[in-house]
Amino acid sequence: MREATADTTSPGSLIAADRVEGTAVYNRQGDHLGAIKTVMIDKPSGKVAYAVMSFGGFLGIGEKYHPLPWSMLTYHRGQRGYVVDLDKAQLEGAPSYDAATPPDYDDPAWGRKVHDYYRVPPYWM
Amino acid sequence: MREATADTTSPGSLIAADRVEGTAVYNRQGDHLGAIKTVMIDKPSGKVAYAVMSFGGFLGIGEKYHPLPWSMLTYHRGQRGYVVDLDKAQLEGAPSYDAATPPDYDDPAWGRKVHDYYRVPPYWM
Numbered sequence: 001m002r003e004a005t006a007d008t009t010s011p012g013s014l015i016a017a018d019r020v021e022g023t024a025v026y027n028r029q030g031d032h033l034g035a036i037k038t039v040m041i042d043k044p045s046g047k048v049a050y051a052v053m054s055f056g057g058f059l060g061i062g063e064k065y066h067p068l069p070w071s072m073l074t075y076h077r078g079q080r081g082y083v084v085d086l087d088k089a090q091l092e093g094a095p096s097y098d099a100a101t102p103p104d105y106d107d108p109a110w111g112r113k114v115h116d117y118y119r120v121p122p123y124w125m
Numbered sequence: 126m127r128e129a130t131a132d133t134t135s136p137g138s139l140i141a142a143d144r145v146e147g148t149a150v151y152n153r154q155g156d157h158l159g160a161i162k163t164v165m166i167d168k169p170s171g172k173v174a175y176a177v178m179s180f181g182g183f184l185g186i187g188e189k190y191h192p193l194p195w196s197m198l199t200y201h202r203g204q205r206g207y208v209v210d211l212d213k214a215q216l217e218g219a220p221s222y223d224a225a226t227p228p229d230y231d232d233p234a235w236g237r238k239v240h241d242y243y244r245v246p247p248y249w250m
Contacts, residue, residue, distance in 0.1 A: 013163045013167070013168045013169060013231055014166065014167055014168070014174055014230040014231055015165070015166050015168055016146075016163045016164070016165055016166075017142035017143075017146070017163050017164045017165070017166055018142075018143075018146060018162070018163040019163075020142075020166070021142070021143060033163070037143070038141045038142050038143040038144075039142045039166070040140070040141055040142070041131045041139065041140050041141075041142055041145065041164065041173055042138070042139055043138045043139070043200070044138060044198060046172055046173045046248065047171055047172055047173070047196045048166055048171045048172070048173060049139055050139075052141070070171045071171060092197070096171075098153055105139040106138055106139055121175070123171065
């Protein structure tokens with residue numbers, strides 16, 4: 001999460017995962033892109049790896065999931081949601097999956113692909 | 126999370142926060158201590174700070190919450206739950222709160238108190 005006051009040597013600004021879940025995601029143009037379904041935690045390091053954004057579908061059917069590197073998300077109070085620097089065309093080409101075919105989140109090659117797509121450093125570096 | 130294979134230079138073993146939520150917590154003696162309500166995320170650093178364990182109460186009334194430093198939890202497949210090295214007497218004296226009086230998770234003094242109680246290094250160090 002990018003914050004103007006980012007400081008990793010003290011406790012910062014804590015938020016409960018169950019409040020992140022369901023939060024809307026917008027791009028900088030104000031388009032509604034989806035909502036956070038859950039966050040993926042890297043157990044050994046205790047780091048949040050991805051926010052998984054869902055969109056489309058009805059009652060979970062036809063829904064698509066986009067793993068977004070956590071560092072891409074900034075919370076905007078005014079919009080009551082997360083803002084990511086991502087236009088709709090970028091999102092259409094982005095790594096995504098549906099509920100029936102989840103990726104192997106533990107696969108380093110897959111993780112690199114997602115981070116490369118968004119041009120952000122991997123959470124494990 | 127303590128793992129025998131802990132390695133923070135590569136993606137490790139990812140888990141969705143919404144699957145952590147609801148997972149049972151036991152101590153090493155096999156006593157059921159509670160269940161994970163949510164995890165608290167430190168936004169600037171992207172680190173998981175606490176697993177919040179709930180126990181007692183009915184439909185949320187009378188429920189108590191214990192913030193457990195994330196590093197204390199180990200998942201045990203056999204028990205299908207997290208195991209913490211904590212006896213019941215230790216838990217009774219531990220920092221806790223009810224839904225009506227949540228602590229200020231952003232207060233460094235409060236964070237230090239919790240970590241000191243369990244004798245684990247703070248997540249921000």
